[in-house]
Amino acid sequence: xxxxxxxxxxxxxxxxxxxxxxxxxxxxxxxxxxxxxxxxxxxxxxxxxxxxxxxxxxxxxxxxxxxxxxxxxxxxxxxxxxx
Amino acid sequence: xxxxxxxxxxxxxxxxxxxxxxxxxxxxxxxxxxxxxxxxxxxxxxxxxxxxxxxxxxxxxxxxxxxxxxxxxxxxxxxxxxxxxxxxxxxxxxxxxxxxxxxxxxxxxxxxxxxxxxxxxxxxxxxxxxxxxxxxxxxxxxxxxxxxxxxxxxxxxxxxxxxxxxxxxxxxxxxxxxxx
Numbered sequence: 192x193x194x195x196x197x198x199x200x201x202x203x204x205x206x207x208x209x210x211x212x213x214x215x216x217x218x219x220x221x222x223x224x225x226x227x228x229x230x231x232x233x234x235x236x237x238x239x240x241x242x243x244x245x246x247x248x249x250x251x252x253x254x255x256x257x258x259x260x261x262x263x264x265x266x267x268x269x270x271x272x273x274x
Numbered sequence: 275x276x277x278x279x280x281x282x283x284x285x286x287x288x289x290x291x292x293x294x295x296x297x298x299x300x301x302x303x304x305x306x307x308x309x310x311x312x313x314x315x316x317x318x319x320x321x322x323x324x325x326x327x328x329x330x331x332x333x334x335x336x337x338x339x340x341x342x343x344x345x346x347x348x349x350x351x352x353x354x355x356x357x358x359x360x361x362x363x364x365x366x367x368x369x370x371x372x373x374x375x376x377x378x379x380x381x382x383x384x385x386x387x388x389x390x391x392x393x394x395x396x397x398x399x400x401x402x403x404x405x406x407x408x409x410x411x412x413x414x415x416x417x418x419x420x421x422x423x424x425x426x427x428x429x430x431x432x433x434x435x436x437x438x439x440x441x442x443x444x445x446x447x448x449x450x451x452x453x454x
Contacts, residue, residue: 210369216382220389221426222397222412243409250416250426257423267416 200248201234203265207255217251242268276339282310286325287337294334296357298324301345315341322347326360330367338363389427396430399437 204214211234215227225233225244232238233248240248246267253263279285285308286297299305302316302323315323322342327334338360342348348356374382393415400411419426 212369216386220386220393222390222393243412246413246416250419253420254425257425262423263420267420 198236200245200252200265203252203256204234207252207259209252209255214248214251217255218248221247221251223247223251278314279311282308282314284308285311285315286323287339290325290327290337291334294327294329296324296326296353298322298348298353300348303345319343321345324348324353324356326356327364328360328367329364332368335367392434393427393430396433399433 204211207214209217211231212227214234215223215230218225218230223230223244225240229238230248233240233244249265249267252265256262256264276287279287286299289307290297299307300322302312302321305312320341320343322345324340325337328336328338338356340348340352340356393412396415397408397411400406400414401408404411404414406414415426415429418424418429422429
């Protein structure tokens with residue numbers, strides 16, 4: 192489940208043509224508290240994102256998709272325990 | 275060895291870095307392209323060099339250098355293998371955005387800090403006005419952004435601006451009322 196969620200996030204990141212560091216900056220702008228390294232671990236599936244953190248990452252990706260003319264393809268509410 | 279190339283400003287590493295293509299020499303004894311660098315390398319016992327370009331975002335940023343004391347040390351397969359390593363390294367360098375200057379990084383991070391602060395202020399306003407937790411205030415902003423496709427930062431700016439109304443006259447509620 193954890194790997195599936197992270198796989199999904201990293202797949203969306205690649206589709207959004209964002210590097211991991213670019214995604215981290217966007218996540219940081221939205222108030223994300225994890226370090227760039229922690230975010231990378233989340234994307235690799237080595238670290239579990241909290242539900243709130245997951246939604247921030249998802250929204251950072253979705254805003255990028257809107258910039259590219261898309262909608263909000265990344266689902267929310269698919270974080271870790273308690274999501 | 276690399277230091278000699280940087281000091282003389284010439285050598286296969288320098289050329290590969292500038293031109294973005296592989297350079298090699300199979301025997302420094304017969305090498306004539308880098309007259310300032312070659313004697314230093316030869317003095318250290320180097321005879322063959324293979325330099326493969328490293329790129330970040332398709333721009334040459336350096337080179338992967340392999341040295342050998344044996345002349346003609348690099349066969350065709352070795353060149354291909356070095357190229358594969360250089361391509362893999364280039365992917366990592368592109369991912370790390372090493373082509374972006376320190377100034378650009380600092381400016382981008384400064385901008386990110388301002389955006390973050392604006393959003394945090396809007397969250398604080400919503401927390402005070404609606405009695406929400408920080409996470410719920412973010413969810414409210416995020417949901418609005420999701421429904422309208424308005425960037426969350428712009429919505430945050432609107433919320434902050436809504437608190438900056440002109441001062442109202444206490445007697446009449448009209449700004450600048452001469453009877454107030």
